[in-house]
Amino acid sequence: MINTLYLPELREMLADGDDVGLREFCVALHPGRTAEFMEGLSAQESWQVIRATDVMTRVEIFKFLEKEKQVEIIETGDPAELSSLIADMPPDDRVDLLNRVTPAVVEVMLPLVPEEERRDILRLSQHPEGTAGSVMTTDIATLSETMTVGEALQEIGRQAQGLETIYYIYIVDGENHLRGLVSARQLVTRLGKPDTKLAEFMERDLVTVEATDDQEQVAAKVADFDFLAIPVVDHEQHLVGIITHDDVIDVLREEAEEDAYHAAAVAPLQDSYLQTSLVELAWKRGFWLFTLFAAALLTAFALKNYESAIDQVTWLVFFIPLIMSSGGNTGGQSATLIIRALANNDITLADSRRVIIRELQTGLALGGALAILGYLVGLMLLDGPTAYELLVIPITLLVVVLFGAFCGATLPLLFRRLGVDEALMSTPFVTVLIDIGGIIIYMTVAMKMIGALSQLGE
Amino acid sequence: MINTLYLPELREMLADGDDVGLREFCVALHPGRTAEFMEGLSAQESWQVIRATDVMTRVEIFKFLEKEKQVEIIETGDPAELSSLIADMPPDDRVDLLNRVTPAVVEVMLPLVPEEERRDILRLSQHPEGTAGSVMTTDIATLSETMTVGEALQEIGRQAQGLETIYYIYIVDGENHLRGLVSARQLVTRLGKPDTKLAEFMERDLVTVEATDDQEQVAAKVADFDFLAIPVVDHEQHLVGIITHDDVIDVLREEAEEDAYHAAAVAPLQDSYLQTSLVELAWKRGFWLFTLFAAALLTAFALKNYESAIDQVTWLVFFIPLIMSSGGNTGGQSATLIIRALANNDITLADSRRVIIRELQTGLALGGALAILGYLVGLMLLDGPTAYELLVIPITLLVVVLFGAFCGATLPLLFRRLGVDEALMSTPFVTVLIDIGGIIIYMTVAMKMIGALSQLGE
Numbered sequence: 001m002i003n004t005l006y007l008p009e010l011r012e013m014l015a016d017g018d019d020v021g022l023r024e025f026c027v028a029l030h031p032g033r034t035a036e037f038m039e040g041l042s043a044q045e046s047w048q049v050i051r052a053t054d055v056m057t058r059v060e061i062f063k064f065l066e067k068e069k070q071v072e073i074i075e076t077g078d079p080a081e082l083s084s085l086i087a088d089m090p091p092d093d094r095v096d097l098l099n100r101v102t103p104a105v106v107e108v109m110l111p112l113v114p115e116e117e118r119r120d121i122l123r124l125s126q127h128p129e130g131t132a133g134s135v136m137t138t139d140i141a142t143l144s145e146t147m148t149v150g151e152a153l154q155e156i157g158r159q160a161q162g163l164e165t166i167y168y169i170y171i172v173d174g175e176n177h178l179r180g181l182v183s184a185r186q187l188v189t190r191l192g193k194p195d196t197k198l199a200e201f202m203e204r205d206l207v208t209v210e211a212t213d214d215q216e217q218v219a220a221k222v223a224d225f226d227f228l229a230i231p232v233v234d235h236e237q238h239l240v241g242i243i244t245h246d247d248v249i250d251v252l253r254e255e256a257e258e259d260a261y262h263a264a265a266v267a268p269l270q271d272s273y274l275q276t277s278l279v280e281l282a283w284k285r286g287f288w289l290f291t292l293f294a295a296a297l298l299t300a301f302a303l304k305n306y307e308s309a310i311d312q313v314t315w316l317v318f319f320i321p322l323i324m325s326s327g328g329n330t331g332g333q334s335a336t337l338i339i340r341a342l343a344n345n346d347i348t349l350a351d352s353r354r355v356i357i358r359e360l361q362t363g364l365a366l367g368g369a370l371a372i373l374g375y376l377v378g379l380m381l382l383d384g385p386t387a388y389e390l391l392v393i394p395i396t397l398l399v400v401v402l403f404g405a406f407c408g409a410t411l412p413l414l415f416r417r418l419g420v421d422e423a424l425m426s427t428p429f430v431t432v433l434i435d436i437g438g439i440i441i442y443m444t445v446a447m448k449m450i451g452a453l454s455q456l457g458e
Numbered sequence: 459m460i461n462t463l464y465l466p467e468l469r470e471m472l473a474d475g476d477d478v479g480l481r482e483f484c485v486a487l488h489p490g491r492t493a494e495f496m497e498g499l500s501a502q503e504s505w506q507v508i509r510a511t512d513v514m515t516r517v518e519i520f521k522f523l524e525k526e527k528q529v530e531i532i533e534t535g536d537p538a539e540l541s542s543l544i545a546d547m548p549p550d551d552r553v554d555l556l557n558r559v560t561p562a563v564v565e566v567m568l569p570l571v572p573e574e575e576r577r578d579i580l581r582l583s584q585h586p587e588g589t590a591g592s593v594m595t596t597d598i599a600t601l602s603e604t605m606t607v608g609e610a611l612q613e614i615g616r617q618a619q620g621l622e623t624i625y626y627i628y629i630v631d632g633e634n635h636l637r638g639l640v641s642a643r644q645l646v647t648r649l650g651k652p653d654t655k656l657a658e659f660m661e662r663d664l665v666t667v668e669a670t671d672d673q674e675q676v677a678a679k680v681a682d683f684d685f686l687a688i689p690v691v692d693h694e695q696h697l698v699g700i701i702t703h704d705d706v707i708d709v710l711r712e713e714a715e716e717d718a719y720h721a722a723a724v725a726p727l728q729d730s731y732l733q734t735s736l737v738e739l740a741w742k743r744g745f746w747l748f749t750l751f752a753a754a755l756l757t758a759f760a761l762k763n764y765e766s767a768i769d770q771v772t773w774l775v776f777f778i779p780l781i782m783s784s785g786g787n788t789g790g791q792s793a794t795l796i797i798r799a800l801a802n803n804d805i806t807l808a809d810s811r812r813v814i815i816r817e818l819q820t821g822l823a824l825g826g827a828l829a830i831l832g833y834l835v836g837l838m839l840l841d842g843p844t845a846y847e848l849l850v851i852p853i854t855l856l857v858v859v860l861f862g863a864f865c866g867a868t869l870p871l872l873f874r875r876l877g878v879d880e881a882l883m884s885t886p887f888v889t890v891l892i893d894i895g896g897i898i899i900y901m902t903v904a905m906k907m908i909g910a911l912s913q914l915g916e
Contacts, residue, residue: 029663032683064683153649160647167625167642167686184625184642189618191611205487223711225490225522226704228625228686245703246684252707253681256714257798263721264794264885265787273799274809278816282823285791289824290831292787297835299779304839307772314769321757321782321893329723329750329886333743336722340715341731351732358736365740366747373748377755381762427722427885428787435779 006037014048022052026061035064043072051081056161059088068275071100074109083112090164091117092137092247095124132218133211135251136232136241141169145179145202149187150194156184165244168229171202178231178239180204208233211240218243219251220345258423263336265292265428288428295432299439306443315382316446319374319393320439326370327400327438328431334359334408335430339422342412352413359409360402367401385450392449396442403441404434464495472506480510484519493522501530509539514619517546526733529558532567541570548622549575550595550705553582590676591669593709594690594699599627603637603660607645608652614642623702626687629660636689636697638662666691669698676701677709678803716881717801721794723750723886746886753890757897764901773840774904777832777851778897784828785858785896786889792817792866793888797880800870810871817867818860825859847908854903858896865892 006025013021026034026049038046038061046069050058062070062085074082074097086094086109098106098121110118120138127133141156141163156166169187171180180202190196208231209218222230222243232241261268265288269276276284303310303320310317338355341347347355371394378390408430412422464483471479484492484507496504496519504527508516520528520543532540532555544552544567556564556579568576578596585591599614599621614624627645629638638660648654666689667676680688680703688706690699719726723746727734734742761768761778768775796813799805805813829852836848866888870880 030661030665030683033663033665153646157646157649160643166646184646185618188611188615188624188642191615203488205491207488207491223704223707225488226707228703245686245707246681249681249684249703249707249710252710252714256710256717257802259714260717260721260794260798263718264790266791266794269795272802272804273795274805274812274816278819278823281795281816282820285788285820286824286827289784289787289791289828293780293784293828293831296780296783299783300776300835300839303776303779304773307776310775311772314765315762317768317775317778318758318761318765320775320778321761321897322751322754324779324782325754325757325886325890325893326747326751329747330743332722332886333724333747336718336724337727337731337739340718344715344730346730347732354732358732358739361736362740362743365736366744369744370747370751373751377758381758428783428790432783435783439779 003036004040007040010038010041010049011045014045019052022049026050026053026057031057031060032064034061038065043069043076047073047077055084055088058085063089063093066272067097067100068271070097074098074101075105079105079108079112083109087113087117090137091120091124091139092135095121095134099125127211130215131211132209132213132215132232132243133241135215135218135247136211136243137164137247138241139163140239140242141166142172142176142239143169143182143198144173145171145197145199147198148194149190149196149198152182152198153187153191153194156187165229165242168227168242170231170239170242171198172239176238178206178208178233178237181206181231206231208237209243210235215251216255219248219255222248223252262423263427265289292428292432295429296435298436299432302436302439302443306439309443309447313385313446313450315384316392316442318381319378319396320442322374323393323396323400323442324435324438326397327404327434329404330363330366330401331404331408331430331434332427334363334405335412335427336408338409338412342416342422349413349417355413356406356409359405363402363405364398366405367398370401371395371398389450392442392446395449396438396445399441399445400434400438403437407434407437462498465498468496468499468507469503472503477510480507484508484511484515489515489518490522492519496523501527501534505531505535513542513546516543521547521551524730525555525558526729528555532556532559533563537563537566537570541567545571545575548595549578549582549597550593553579553592557583585669588673589669590667590671590673590690590701591699593673593676593705594669594701595622595705596699597621598689598697598700599624600630600634600697601627601640601656602631603629603655603657605656606652607648607654607656610640610656611645611649611652614645623687623700626685626700628689628697628700629656630697634696636664636666636691636695639664639689664689666695667701668693673709674713677706677713680706681710720881720883721885723747750886750890753887754893756894757890760894760897760901764897767901767904771843771904771908773842774850774900776839777836777854778900780832781851781854781858781900782893782896784855785862785892787862788821788824788859789862789866789888789892790885792821792863793870793883793885794866796867796870797883800874800880807871807875813871814864814867817863821860821863822856824863825856828859829853829856843908850900850904850907853907854896854900857899857903858892861895861899862892865895 038049046065050061124138139162141159143152143155156169160166167184169182170178171182173179182198182202186201207221207225209221211232211234218230229242229244231239232243234240258268267284267287269284374397375390375394378393411430415422496507504523508519582596597620599617601610601613614627618624625642627640628636629640631637640656640660644659665679665683667679669690669692676688687700687702689697690701692698716726725742725745727742832855833848833852836851869883869888873880873883
């Protein structure tokens with residue numbers, strides 16, 4: 001949804017070279033909103049607009065532009081001019097951006113960025129995607145514990161411009177070991193006693209994470225504790241960065257997005273739907289689609305095995321999709337419940353037995369009810385088979401639903417035990433396994449129950 | 459995963475009535491961690507532990523206890539003692555809690571809560587679940603624009619204890635109309651000029667939400683703008699509350715959870731998996747399972763319709779599950795992609811035509827590839843049918859995959875157009891529709907292509 005409210009004016013100002021007007025536009029609103037109003041502009045036009053204002057405001061607005069537009073600006077603009085933008089960006093955002101830009105452009109750009117920033121970029125970009133290190137920022141307000149409240153407020157007032165948050169101030173010793181935390185709230189409530197030393201009231205029991213920790217677990221920690229930020233330390237307790245609440249929100253959204261894609265057997269998209277090329281889209285879906293197709297081929301082989309049974313008792317065929325979908329849906333439900341419960345730490349591997357028993361109990365209730373319904377439908381729909389023969393349907397439904405609940409509960413627990421992310425196990429994957437099992441169960445029950453088929457089972 | 463590290467000590471202190479020890483335990487750590495160490499204790503024991511400390515710390519720790527334990531404490535404890543806890547809780551948390559407690563207990567408790575807090579509870583509890591009003595807090599730092607930086611800092615230092623955040627300070631006029639925003643960062647950087655009036659630098663262009671707005675959209679707004687909090691106003695621009703970053707994180711987690719459940723056709727759980735009773739679990743799954751079962755019954759009716767075709771050409775049956783799952787998986791992928799893109803505002807209804815064309819193009823590529831594969835497998839697996847007759851399989855696969863992509867893309871757009879939340883449309887629902895369509899397509903193609911069946915089509 002593109003907001004076109006200011007587009008004509010912006011285009012006019014660009015055409016007229018009205019820098020004063022553009023500068024006013026850039027500072028009049030929240031930078032996020034300014035970026036929103038620029039959505040209809042091309043990358044080149046957007047850059048021309050924000051060039052009119054000072055570097056700080058440029059950085060602020062640039063941050064809120066769409067990711068694809070940011071990349072295009074960097075790739076097509078003047079490197080010398082853009083290097084100052086990059087130098088002033090928050091360290092985590094800028095590494096994220098440079099990872100998306102073609103390497104040739106980065107190579108031209110990097111030497112133009114000031115020494116200190118350049119080293120920071122190289123250090124941060126070493127952290128693999130998905131770790132705490134890859135989302136942390138290195139712009140941190142740090143103070144010494146010997147400082148007083150008054151001195152501390154002066155100092156962070158001076159540093160404030162360049163920092164992502166000044167609301168948590170970390171206390172470090174001379175060797176940058178993390179010693180404690182003082183919140184801006186604590187400082188402000190002590191304004192009346194400006195000579196109080198930070199050591200007297202700083203919090204010493206800090207929840208920290210390591211740069212190699214999984215970003216999802218870090219986000220869960222920040223969310224559980226309602227933190228504004230969490231410090232990232234190395235194994236010697238040196239403070240190497242912080243992860244702020246907005247990064248955590250980004251991680252949570254990204255992970256939710258990924259989980260939704262995995263559950264539907266699509267590899268997560270990097271860009272937005274319309275920005276993703278058809279080739280990439282087909283590829284991200286194709287991989288899983290073919291894997292599932294290969295697995296589903298087994299159903300064809302299984303059914304061919306029972307060719308003579310199907311030949312003799314055609315009505316068995318009518319219920320194949322019904323039985324498979326009942327098992328598959330139950331399994332998908334169980335898998336989702338267990339995957340979510342594992343993700344939320346509501347259950348652990350130690351609860352496996354209890355979880356499986358619960359799922360089997362639920363499966364018994366649901367399968368029993370579906371069995372009764374299925375039997376009634378069978379009696380209504382078919383004249384050929386006897387009431388006894390039709391018992392194949394309820395018995396199979398019950399067993400298949402139980403089987404589905406069992407697989408749905410067991411597979412995520414198994415994946416977790418093997419150290420594989422259970423969220424990667426898509427629901428279609430569970431479903432196709434249950435499909436194959438469902439056919440075997442159905443045909444086995446049928447061979448036992450239906451007189452005409454009993455000699456086939458030999 | 460229960461942390462049992464301090465349990466023996468805590469139980470011993472409880473048995474000895476060692477209030478000094480308990481008080482020390484309560485203040486030694488971050489309240490979130492203290493609560494973690496108490497996970498193994500019963501509700502009664504937990505309350506006895508936190509009773510040892512002052513009311514402020516009690517509130518802090520209580521907030522981090524599991525929701526079920528909070529409810530049990532309120533329902534089983536001494537109402538007079540608990541009313542002070544409730545009076546000091548953050549307004550949004552306390553309404554959330556009282557909504558979970560049995561009404562009889564609330565009725566006893568409410569008259570014991572101070573007048574002002576009581577009115578606040580009643581006001582907040584009027585907002586329906588899922589709206590901005592239901593997650594906002596009413597503890598807000600507000601100041602007048604005529605104040606100076608020095609006065610403002612003094613004032614928020616005084617108020618800080620009782621407020622959820624002091625980092626955004628809202629400027630209101632005498633009638634509580636929202637006029638602007640000053641951040642603690644702005645105040646701290648102006649420490650050197652304490653006589654500056656807030657009006658001189660406050661931000662006037664504020665992004666606000668209304669109490670009736672959908673919490674999901676509010677969370678997206680805060681996340682997009684990297685806000686620490688967002689003000690909630692009524693239609694006359696009176697400031698009625700704020701929603702802070704931690705509430706936003708809770709909303710995002712809750713919505714992601716709900717979406718995951720919907721996608722698997724489970725009604726979202728209120729409590730954690732192990733805390734949810736089997737009856738409730740069966741009910742939350744049963745409703746959808748029966749709906750899907752009813753829909754899947756149509757596949758049985760459809761297949762019965764083609765009884766004589768199946769009777770004559772048994773090998774058609776082998777490919778029924780494969781064809782259905784290929785269509786269903788494609789449809790599930792498309793539906794998920796479109797639902798996510800709609801949720802992220804990457805596409806709107808205006809893009810419908812483009813989206814459907816893209817999905818059909820992708821479907822053509824994927825369906826074409828699956829068709830070739832399916833044909834080869836058919837040739838290998840079966841001796842009976844001619845190579846021409848076997849063309850039924852690739853043709854059907856291509857059409858069914860296209861049909862799946864079309865349904866998966868169209869249904870979410872249709873739901874959105876009808877004003878129904880498209881995330882409620884579960885993937886299994888799309889799948890079952892495609893299953894039925896798949897059978898009809900398969901049998902229609904077969905009747906046209908296979909000589910022995912052509913007279914049946916009359």
